[in-house]
Amino acid sequence: MAEAVGFVLAVVPMIISACEHYGEAARGIQRYRHANKGAEDLIMMLEIQEAIFRSANIRLLASCVGRDEAHLMLGDFNHPGWKESGLIADYRARLGESQHAFTHSIKLINEHLANLRLTIDGFDKHSDVNEQDAHAHHRKLSFKKRIRLAFSQSGIEQSLESLMKKTQNFSTLIAQTEPSQSRTSETKITLSTRREIAKFARIKDAASNLYQTLGYACTKHTSHQAQLSLEPSCKVQESTRTDPLQVRFTMAFSHLTLQPQATASDLSKPSAWLTIESSVSGMIQSEADNVTLQHMQVSAKRTRDSEDDESLNASTAQATSLQKKAVRFQCAQAVAVPVVPAEEPILPNLCTNENFCLQLRNFINQASPSTKAVGYLGHQGSQRHLIYVDAKSQRVTQGKGTSLLRSLRQLLQSTNNAGPSIPILLHYERLRLAHLLSIAVLQFRSTPWLANSWNSNEILVSTHESSSTTTDDTTITNFHEPYVSACIRNPYDAPARSNTLRSRTLIRNQLLFRLGVMLLEIAFQKPLDEMKETSDTDGGDDSNADFWAADRLQHQVSACLAPRYAEVVRKCIHCDFGKDFDLTATKLQEAFYQDVVCELKRLEDLFRAASMVG
Known part of the structure; x- marks a missing residue:
């Protein structure tokens, strides 16, 4: 391992310095472009060689960490990616037996560029022209002749041709290390993908603990x-910019939850909206106040000892009162007494006495969102979750009405039957919903929040109309935020949500299959039940009707959005990622992220850009 690290640490400085030397040589020649007509051609040759050298290194590095990350790492020797053990192993594996040739080639290019720079710097001795001299004009003419002579005698053109051969040899060497493309080539997992999977795992743990x-x-x-x-x-660490320190959730409670005896009239009352900051590592820091809430470390102890504290404070106050009555002081002059800032209130543990609903009622009618946490949730040795109360006008109801929070199924049906006065669901908006649902698979899988049999009835969508500056635009752009509706049960009663598959099912992975079904529904803007045909039942047995219907529709969905979208749907329905069918395996998560999550994001950006141009 030490040898591998030494190899990378020895090569990386040479690569970065070579990229810099190409530019330095070009800028050196740029100073003499007015004195030598051929200087522009030489500069262009250097810029071409630099582009070839950079492209070859990015191509090599992108196979290990991805293209975007490769661009950042190539310009920064201190980038944390260079210290990743996985990168070092992949880097050496890609080079294989060409490691020595690779190192030697970069060394030759660096030495050649250094000598070229010394040659160009030597031209400065010919540039001693004084503008105030009466013979300045003749000196300038003489200077140009000397520069042209210096260029010709230095053999700089031959030197650049030699550099061009070395750069081309380096690029050819990199190309030969590329693996041959097989008919069923699998996607190379990048370093950024591994980081995202690790981040999603931390979010999943925080969500599970919150439940x-x-x-x-x-x-x-x-x-x-x-x-x-x-x-x-x-909120991520500044050093890595990837490891989350805390996760911020948004959650809504209906009044039926808080008031089990509620009548129909209670449905008209606002819902309780909460923002929850869950710690992942370290201490929780309030995003609103930007102040570390240090009292959380002692709040539980203060809650247990509250009665003793009250009695102690009462006796102390009484003693202080008696002292004030017994002793009088006459001050000759006013004495400035420093004002001691009031101690911030200690955050209560809302899990105390297991009556969170009763304590929450005190904050439901709050007129504006809280800028400070009203308390925290913590049970024994579990993580702690800061609670903020947000007042929102949305209402969580189960029936029809004017609620802005409705099921994805209802949203798709309404947009499919949209009239002139009803806003349509644009292509990039549908792709955004599909992208968010795919991320939810990695963030909430194997948690009670997301059942394996999730569907468009359980996914709720909050719609916010955006203000339009144009009066002739009949299309209204909406911001759709998806929610999942879950039943939080008493831990002493029923177990968490679980789903069992039928013994004769053809579905390989229920969670991914249901995602594929919702992707079909988003594309066609219809529930799957409305798109079934009699041929989808296998001899009258409808146990696999959903599978056959989805399999039939995945061949038709490309006409609605794009062929790449159809390929994403196919992989989800059949769990065809070449990594088995168990989503708890990291390899399947990585393949799903790159083939589904990233692809849907690319499609969303593509359609969004196209809508703006149109």
């Missing part, structure tokens, strides 16, 4: 209904 903590938070009611946003935000 368990909410289960212990209130045992007065047997179950609670929650709508969790599928777009959690992360």
